[in-house]
Amino acid sequence: MTSSLNLWLIPVLPLAGAAINGFLGKKSSRTAVTTVGLVFSGIAFAWALSVALRFSSVDLPYQEFVAHWIRSGAFSADFALYLDQLSLVMLLVVTGVGFLIHIYSVGYMWDDPGYYRFFAYLNLFMFFMLTLILANNYLVMFIGWEGVGLASYLLIGFWFTKDSAASAGKKAFIVNRIGDFGFLIALFLIIQHFGSLNFTQVIAQVQPISPETGSAGLLTAIGILLMMGACGKSAQIPLYVWLPDAMEGPTPVSALIHAATMVTAGVYMVARSHVIFERAPMALMVVAVIGTLTAFFAATIGIAQTDIKKVLAYSTVSQLGYMFMACGVGAFSAGIFHLMTHAFFKGLLFLAAGSVIHAVGGEQDMRKMGGLRSYVPWTFLTMGIATLAIAGIPPFAGFWSKDEILWQAYSSDHGSWVFWLIGIITAFITSFYMFRLLFMTFFGDYHGAQVDPHGQAHAAHGHDDHGHGEPHESPIVMLVPLMILAFLSVVGGLVGIGNRFEHFLAPVFGSGAVSEVAGETASRVTEYVFMGISVAVALLGLMLAHVLYVSKPYLPQRIADSLNGFYTAVLHKYYVDEFYAKLFVKPLIQGSTTILWQGVDRKIIDDTVNNAADGARHVSDEVRHMQSGNLRSYAGWIAAGSALVIAYMIWMGVR
């Protein structure tokens, strides 16, 4: 290994920032807090860049030992870091986008009383996320995994005085627990069978196993359980329900955690353990199915949402579905590619949405917006770019990655035309609702004049100085990140041309079916055909949206009425939340109330304790008469007792 890269600096710096802000921030001024928060995350980003520059000179995978942690018998898990192409990509994405969103937050959260808290949490999240990425074994990864869960809980419930926010945080946390349960079981299985959680060792042990051998069942189990964890973290069916509610958090949080970085942790984890999945076709199938269903399902819900952030949330879910679809068909590099581009444009979308909300003074309902493009041109511009990107219009970033995924879904040996079909329909829906969002927000004429400037969101955001009356452009500090991200969303996809990205990641995922297929001219033709289809679909969605929401605004209502049952179902997200409430939550509450509380706690535990106490009191009531207050009686007791002791000792043979 060449000269040390000091990777440990990258996670530790944000941690230091979090500590400083968390402990001292309350007293110090906003500028100080800003400086600390930005400087530490910025240095982390800079360091990540320098690492990337020196990357070629490092022999991979580069591992860095930090400290001993657990050493029990043969098993050992250390605090150690691991760097290869995959984690480098994630590293750059997280630090870069994270840093941009930090900058953005300065403008967005400036008036919030919990300013220092926000930055402390944000830096804390950065620390955990980087730990997750750079971990060299599943256990450290799990620390980061749980840590980002914690950070997301804290940030979703950032305005904890608001019930919905607090409960949303709780919901996210609990739902994630379910996924983590599976993840943990998977880890236990890995320890059980491979005796280590170290990536390199696990891979080394899994490599020789071929899908046909007996232990494939084991690998399948591990894979499915890992996928369960991924479902929790990355909001896949059936555990996606927390993500839409998570929009209660501040918009930068939604952008950073619930679009760009954390929710992709699941994808990263699946990709990281690709060796296992590749040897468990069953698990791969599960991943693919879940991903595909989620993509379609969430997209359909996205159509009917009127809250701008909810729309983005569901689109996030469906995009994550795409990524999982890619992983499921064995095209991990495609998934990661989409992860990166998605980080760019979805982060951008959220930030732009935040800017819009900021512009209209905290209003999130798209029906109360419209015609904003004249008020907030920059926001409009960037958001348009992002929309084009996500809709998959070339040459924007989303096009390349999404098209790659679709192509793989069809062509790779794990894939099939079903995935492709659903994927293409989803692409259509995606572009439709994204443009719907765009048109509803920026076109037509402004409906927001009568917005009560002191709405609840208003109170939460605390934009007292502005927000009422005319919508207005956001400050420059918020616009700069938008522009940078916009630029990235434009060019970000170009790295994928000619499968350069795949080749970059090839050392990690092994040169699978991906490159050869891409190499053949015959299939290249078909690939171009598919490319055309997806573009056409995207444009179709654009036009439909334009027809419905620009040229003939009265149509949607009519359509809604015509298929009203389905529409309401979609509007209420297929009643999934209610369903879960009936199925899991209520029985849980009932059971714990009747059995655990009334039964176990009251009847068994409390009564045991009370009876013991009563018994003690009664016994001592009798015994206390021994304390007669007479010296000689005490002497008598002592003498008798010592006689007994002596007799016992002699009997025991102590002589």
Place this chain on the structure above:
Amino acid sequence: MVSVHLILFLAFGAVCVAGAVNLLAQTHPINSALSLIAVMAALAGEYLLLGAEFVAAVQVIVYAGAIMVLFVFTIMLLNAGVEERTKGSRVAVLFGIPGMLLGSILVGWVVLRHSGTEAVVAGALPGDPKVIGQLLFHEFLLPFEITSVLILIAIMGAVVLASKPATSPAGKVE
């Protein structure tokens, strides 16, 4: 042949036993105190037989000369009379006495049965003051210092306890 040592041991032992029994038998504390002094003096004799002459001297000086003087003094000060046989404690009679008897019988049985009959040579271990001093101030320095602290505390406690409270009837000034 009955050695001088045995004779002396029996003589002093007889004094000890007599004194101890007398201590129990006498009803007046001062007689008990005097018999206890006799016991102590006889014990000093036993120590001499065992060669611990320094211990014997200190036994006489400290126990007979100081501690028992304190007792006698207290008896005289409080003018303690003949004790009346009150029936205060059934436990002492029902459990204490049998317990005491049982314990002592057991111990005596064990001692007589299991301790070998090898003799203790008279003066086998000359308790030379010099050596004892060496022990006290080197190996047992810490206990020694601790006991000195104990003594100090005891003195202060005694002063505080016996000092006449302002309101109580005047006792003998001490």
Place this chain on the structure above:
Amino acid sequence: MALPIWLFILASVIKSAIVLFVLLTAVAYTVWLERKVVGHMQNRWGPTRVGPFGLLQPAADGIKFLFKEDLTPPHVYKPLFIAAPLIAVVFALTSISVIPFGNDVIIRGYRIPFQITDVNTGLLLILGVTSIGVYGVALAGWSSNNKYSLLGGLRASAQMVSYEISLGLSLVGVLILSGSFSLRDIVNAQGGYFWGFIPRWNIFPQFIGFFCYLMAAYAETNRIPFDLPEAETELVAGYHTEYSAMKFAMFFMAEYANMITVACVATLLFFGGWHSPFGEQAWLHAHGAPGLLVALLPVFWFAAKIFVFLFLYIWVRGTLPRFRYDQLMAFGWKFLLPLALVNLIATAIAIAW
């Protein structure tokens, strides 16, 4: 060479008899001396009638004591009332048994020490015996069932216990210097001279110790200025108010015997025992003086020193008034004890260097 056992016993008996006789005579004549000296100090003649200078006065006193009626008051606690004077006198006389009066004498090659018995913890034995002696006084006071006696007994016991501490501590300095409990060794350690002319007596290095010892000794023997137990002006006659005839005489003898014992101890410990202040013994040895002279000269010096001490006792009695009891206790605990401790520590440090 050592004596055969029978000869040893014989010698011991003879020595005991001599010592006892001498001691009792000394006691008697100390009384006479005291009366004479105090008398002269008070411009009186003291006893003059019986014999020349009243020299037969002690005999007359003895006879009187013997033939007086020995009455026992009805209210006393008899056994102790009788036992008390015996205890007092017996323990007073016992302590003389370990005191060496002079050098060993060689009779037909047999070493015979001028000492009844030479135990190597003689000093401890003296201390123990004197501490036991307290009971005589205390029990006398208590058993005679009389408030003056009781007060006397209480005072005696408290005072003796208190001053015994200072007494012991004041002696420890000497013990450190000589490194032995055996009186003979202590005395031998004091032979020779500082710088050739000052006798190597402990009084010089241990002056403070000697002072403490003197004070404590006065208190131990219940002598003026510490004779609180028998303060005539306060308690009629203290602990021996109820006593008469021979029992009273026993207390009397006990007191003076104690005085002599204390004087002996002071001489042995601080004044070089039988060593003479001048170097004449060696000179006599050199010039072959008669053995008897050589043997008795130390005894003479010893007696002379004791006489000086007794005279000091009497002198003090004739001079000083009596302390108050609280003054006595304060003096003992707050002045004498710390002083003795300081002296002890100083000596220890000096030796350690």
Place this chain on the structure above:
Amino acid sequence: MVPLSYYLVLSGFLFACGVAGFLIKRNIITIFMSIELMLNGVNLSFVAFAAHWHVLAGQVFVFFVMVVAAAEAAVGLAIIIAVYRTRETLNVDQVNLLKL
């Protein structure tokens, strides 16, 4: 020569007498004396063992016991005086207020 067991039996007897005194005596001062008697019995066995095993530490322990006894006597007698001042009695059967 005297067997060790004789000394031990003697000390045990003294100790037992002390216990018995504690049990049957009413006068608190006498009870204290009984305690002293027990301590003396223990001391005897200490010295006997010291002579038997040729370990001088046994005699050293006797000194510690004496110190403790002295302290105990001082404090105890002071307590006795205090008790007598308040309760005007030395009979332990009359001093039994310390109870539930």
